[in-house]
Amino acid sequence: MERDAFLERVRTATATARLPRPDTPRPAIPDVDDDSKSMFTAALLAVNGNVHSPPTQAEVPELVVGLLTDSGSQRVLAWDDDQLPLPGVIDTVRNAGFEFVTPDVPSDPVGRINHQAGYGTVDAGITGAAAGFARSGSVVLTAGSGRPRMASLIPSLHVALLPSDALYPSASAWAADNVASAQGTSNLVFITGPSRTGDIEMHLNLGVHGPRTIHVVLVPVG
Amino acid sequence: MIEQPVRFVDRASMRLDSAAARTVGIAARRMDKLRTTAYAEYPEGEHMRDRARQIRLQTLARLDHHLDEFAAALEAAGGQVHWAADAAEANAMVTSIATAGDATRVVKSKSMVTEEIELNESLEHHGIEIVETDLGEFIVQLAGDRPSHIIAPVLHMTRFEIGELFAEKLGVPYTDDPTELNAIARNHLRSVFLTADMGVSGVNFAVAETGSVCLVTNEGNGRLTTTAPRIHVAVMGMERIVPTFADLGVVLEVLARSGTGQRLSVYTNIVTGPRRQSDPDGPEELHVVILDNGRSRVLAGHSAEILACIRCGACLNVCPVYRETGGHAYGDVYPGPIGAVLTPALRGLDDWHDLPHASSLCGACEDACPVRIEIPDLLLALRAEANDAGHADRALRRALSAYAAAATRPTAFRALLRSGSFAGLLGDDWLHRLPGRGAAWTDSRDLPRPAAEPFYLWWKRNRGA
Numbered sequence: 001m002e003r004d005a006f007l008e009r010v011r012t013a014t015a016t017a018r019l020p021r022p023d024t025p026r027p028a029i030p031d032v033d034d035d036s037k038s039m040f041t042a043a044l045l046a047v048n049g050n051v052h053s054p055p056t057q058a059e060v061p062e063l064v065v066g067l068l069t070d071s072g073s074q075r076v077l078a079w080d081d082d083q084l085p086l087p088g089v090i091d092t093v094r095n096a097g098f099e100f101v102t103p104d105v106p107s108d109p110v111g112r113i114n115h116q117a118g119y120g121t122v123d124a125g126i127t128g129a130a131a132g133f134a135r136s137g138s139v140v141l142t143a144g145s146g147r148p149r150m151a152s153l154i155p156s157l158h159v160a161l162l163p164s165d166a167l168y169p170s171a172s173a174w175a176a177d178n179v180a181s182a183q184g185t186s187n188l189v190f191i192t193g194p195s196r197t198g199d200i201e202m203h204l205n206l207g208v209h210g211p212r213t214i215h216v217v218l219v220p221v222g
Numbered sequence: 223m224i225e226q227p228v229r230f231v232d233r234a235s236m237r238l239d240s241a242a243a244r245t246v247g248i249a250a251r252r253m254d255k256l257r258t259t260a261y262a263e264y265p266e267g268e269h270m271r272d273r274a275r276q277i278r279l280q281t282l283a284r285l286d287h288h289l290d291e292f293a294a295a296l297e298a299a300g301g302q303v304h305w306a307a308d309a310a311e312a313n314a315m316v317t318s319i320a321t322a323g324d325a326t327r328v329v330k331s332k333s334m335v336t337e338e339i340e341l342n343e344s345l346e347h348h349g350i351e352i353v354e355t356d357l358g359e360f361i362v363q364l365a366g367d368r369p370s371h372i373i374a375p376v377l378h379m380t381r382f383e384i385g386e387l388f389a390e391k392l393g394v395p396y397t398d399d400p401t402e403l404n405a406i407a408r409n410h411l412r413s414v415f416l417t418a419d420m421g422v423s424g425v426n427f428a429v430a431e432t433g434s435v436c437l438v439t440n441e442g443n444g445r446l447t448t449t450a451p452r453i454h455v456a457v458m459g460m461e462r463i464v465p466t467f468a469d470l471g472v473v474l475e476v477l478a479r480s481g482t483g484q485r486l487s488v489y490t491n492i493v494t495g496p497r498r499q500s501d502p503d504g505p506e507e508l509h510v511v512i513l514d515n516g517r518s519r520v521l522a523g524h525s526a527e528i529l530a531c532i533r534c535g536a537c538l539n540v541c542p543v544y545r546e547t548g549g550h551a552y553g554d555v556y557p558g559p560i561g562a563v564l565t566p567a568l569r570g571l572d573d574w575h576d577l578p579h580a581s582s583l584c585g586a587c588e589d590a591c592p593v594r595i596e597i598p599d600l601l602l603a604l605r606a607e608a609n610d611a612g613h614a615d616r617a618l619r620r621a622l623s624a625y626a627a628a629a630t631r632p633t634a635f636r637a638l639l640r641s642g643s644f645a646g647l648l649g650d651d652w653l654h655r656l657p658g659r660g661a662a663w664t665d666s667r668d669l670p671r672p673a674a675e676p677f678y679l680w681w682k683r684n685r686g687a
Contacts, residue, residue: 003293006305006514010460011286013522019279020527020596025272043485105503109324109419109452116416116450136485145500149449153442171486172270175471182432182467186299186498187449190474190490195442199358199374201381202249203400208357208408209415210442210489 036134036167037218044137047193048206050215051137053164057220061092064126064159067215068098071157073123077101080146084128085163085219093126103148125151125211129162130181132216135170136192139216143187152191158211160191164218230576234543234551242378246370246548249377254539256483257590264479274476275593277469278530281461282521288430288463289512295433299495301508308515309339316341316422316455317348319509323453325350325419329411331439331447332356333424334372334533335459335513337555338568341422352422353414355443357407364391370549370557372535373481378548411443421447421505425458426533427473428510431466432494435510438477440488448493454505456493460512461521461529473532476592481534516568524603525567530593531560537587537597543580552577559587563600571604575613578604617659639676 041051054063068076076098081090094100101122105115127147129139139160143149152158168174171190182188195210206212237243261267281288293303306312320328328345330336330352342363345352354363358375362368365387369375376384385398394406423444427436435456437444448454464470470492478484497504521529538544538558549557554565554574562581566574578601581587587597608614614622628634652668655661663669673680 001305001307001311001514003303003305006307006512007286007290009307009514009518010289010521013518014283014285016522017282017526018524019283022272022276022279022594025276026269028266028269047484047488103502107506112452113417119416120412133486138486138490143501143504144498146502148502149445150503153445153449170471170475171490172468172471172475175474176468179431179467182429182434182492182494186493186495186501186504188434188492188494189445190486190492192484192486192488192490194488195440196488197357197404197441199356199361199376200384200400200403201245202252202374203381205357205401205404208404208441208443209355209411209446 036169037164039134040132040137040167040218042137043135044193044216047137048196049137049193050213051218052215053218055220057086060086060161060217060219061089063217064089064161065093065096067159068093068124068157069096071124071213073098073155073157075099075101075122076124076126077103077119077122077148077151077155078126079128079148079151083146084126085161085221089126089161098124103150119150119154122155124157124159125153125155126159127151127161129160129166129216131166131168131174131178132162133170133174133190134167138171138190138192140174140181141189141191142181142185144185149187149189152189153210156207156212158191158214160214160216161219162216163221165221228573230551230553230580233553234547234580237548237551238546240548241380242370242550243546243548245380246377247545249371249374250539250545253373253482254536254590257480257536257539260479260483260485267479270472270476271592271594273472274532275530277464277472278532278593279527281463281465282526282529285461285463285521288465289460292428292430292433292463293512295431296495296510297433299433300498301433301495301510304509304511306511306513306515309513312339312457312511312513312515313341313344315511316457317345317350319453319455320345320350320420321348323420323507325453327414327418328352328420328422329355329415329418329447329451330359331421331423331437331444332359332375333422333457334555335424335457336422337369339457339513339515341457353411353418355411355415355447356439357404357441360407360411361387364388368550371538372533372557372560378550415446415450418451420453420455421451422455422457423447425456425462425510426477427464427470428458428462429465429467429470429492430463434467434470434492434494436470436474437491437493438474438487438489439491440482440484442489445489445491448491449504452505453507453509454493454496455509455511457511457513460514460517477532477534480536480590480592520567523567524607525563525600527595528560528563528567528600530595531564532593533560534592536590536592540586540590542582542584542586547580552580559597559601563597563604566604566608571608571611571613575608575611578602578608636676636678639678
């Protein structure tokens with residue numbers, strides 16, 4: 001159907017639509033909890049995620065190496081070092097002997113499939129995060145140059161580095177202020193804990209398609 | 223389409239007391255508990271529901287305008303928009319996108335609307351392999367069955383049945399351990415994802431302001447479907463729009479709380495156009511198919527409010543009828559109270575006039591609905607419409623016209639009321655067996671005995687002049 005004809009049909013329908021006109025919503029109850037860091041931590045723990053809050057930036061690179069080592073990871077898909085909230089993390093991980101997989105997927109169909117076939121053996125992903133939601137324990141990731149989507153999706157372990165001053169109360173609070181973020185990227189994702197399903201008899205299973213484990217490292221700022 | 227009885231009562235009777243219906247009932251109660259717990263710790267919850275209701279209803283009132291804005295923004299971001307009047311057009315569009323892109327293997331992320339148009343059957347008919355990737359939908363597809371719940375499609379199967387199914391269809395050793403079953407599905411689907419040419423998804427919400435489509439999943443299959451393959455096709459009902467990105471934040475929060483009792487779903491995936499020049503990965507093409515398929519007719523009529531639905535499934539979980547009969551009794555893609563309105567509204571009352579009766583009108587659905595859709599009112603309106611169209615039960619019509627004749631004649635009406643007092647002669651407070659057609663009621667329950675004296679006589683005696 002042509003666009004104009006389609007929209008004309010919709011326009012005609014709205015003319016006779018019987019829709020209630022709801023009153024102005026009651027006012028929101030203000031968020032009284034001001035300790036967003038502990039709220040974020042509790043929320044992410046509640047959905048089987050992990051939070052780390054190192055006292056200084058200097059400890060972050062070794063913390064990341066430790067998480068990768070403890071999980072038995074070998075192959076890593078990561079954001080570029082200059083896309084992370086703290087420089088030097090990737091170099092430290094590389095020097096610790098981990099193998100980095102190139103995140104650039106070729107545009108041609110055959111090259112694409114051949115490249116992505118290698119993703120089957122990626123163990124760990126390292127990314128930054130643009131924001132966090134204290135209420136739900138979510139992190140916001142935007143795709144772009146040096147920020148592959150697959151790093152937070154294909155491995156069983158995901159380590160996200162979140163600046164500690166980037167916490168918002170909730171998704172709705174963040175969305176109200178950040179329409180430019182949606183316009184500035186082809187892909188924006190809110191991640192709330194590890195991949196999960198309850199499809200088989202409501203039994204909780206983690207890591208059904210996405211990562212089984214997520215670690216959010218709150219990188220101290222200022 | 224699976225062959226099934228035409229009437230809701232027959233489909234429901236087949237399933238009452240079955241193991242599947244019991245499983246669905248238990249799960250529905252548990253899911254409802256998760257929802258009420260999630261709202262109990264959400265201080266602004268009622269405010270957010272009000273906001274969400276207002277957003278959805280205001281959007282519907284100017285839907286053409288918002289669709290126009292959405293399409294322009296999506297095209298500006300490099301996406302392609304397709305306008306489908308009905309299921310056949312939508313299926314033809316998706317097929318031709320696949321053919322033009324030499325796609326032979328398609329992965330799919332759970333979507334109600336593609337079930338509504340029977341997209342899988344259409345693609346398979348054209349020799350294109352299509353694989354469901356949501357764990358529940360994957361199992362349903364392997365079993366050649368239909369989903370029984372909006373959010374949890376395979377609620378009706380036990381892990382033992384799933385274990386046998388995997389052993390038979392995937393050639394793996396039998397196990398009924400849910401964790402092992404999960405691992406089997408993950409491994410099987412992983413290689414399918416990475417070699418698929420095209421991904422098909424639904425759309426939870428589309429944002430007019432930014433041209434974004436938003437997909438919510440907990441497993442991550444929605445992200446893989448829209449990231450790994452070269453082509454991403456998103457099919458959306460035309461009413462899925464919210465005007466602004468700020469509005470999206472509101473509806474996402476109530477969707478997660480109402481659907482699964484989560485504060486936010488695990489993956490909220492917001493796609494704005496295909497992969498950009500400097501992006502390391504993502505699809506090369508993004509197509510969005512906007513589907514009418516009866517929706518403009520629903521919008522024009524008195525069921526328009528049902529289009530505000532955000533597909534959370536909360537009304538299923540609270541519904542006493544759904545809890546007893548399970549999703550399959552509703553006979554179509556959309557089960558529960560939402561289906562009892564949406565199916566006849568979309569597909570017409572001729573084949574579905576009994577579905578609005580699959581409700582006790584208790585109102586639990588309206589209470590649970592995050593956008594407060596007045597489902598009982600919509601059900602009553604559809605019943606009236608069916609009656610006007612001549613679909614009512616003939617005996618019921620005769621009884622109602624007799625009642626109307628009596629009720630408009632005071633003497634006759636009083637006589638009729640007094641006739642009810644015969645029950646005063648019976649010893650018990652309950653009637654266990656009614657004669658004639660009334661027996662259908664007393665077969666499974668007792669009827670309270672009518673009062674010995676009609677109310678109007680009592681009033682005359684005690685309060686009358």
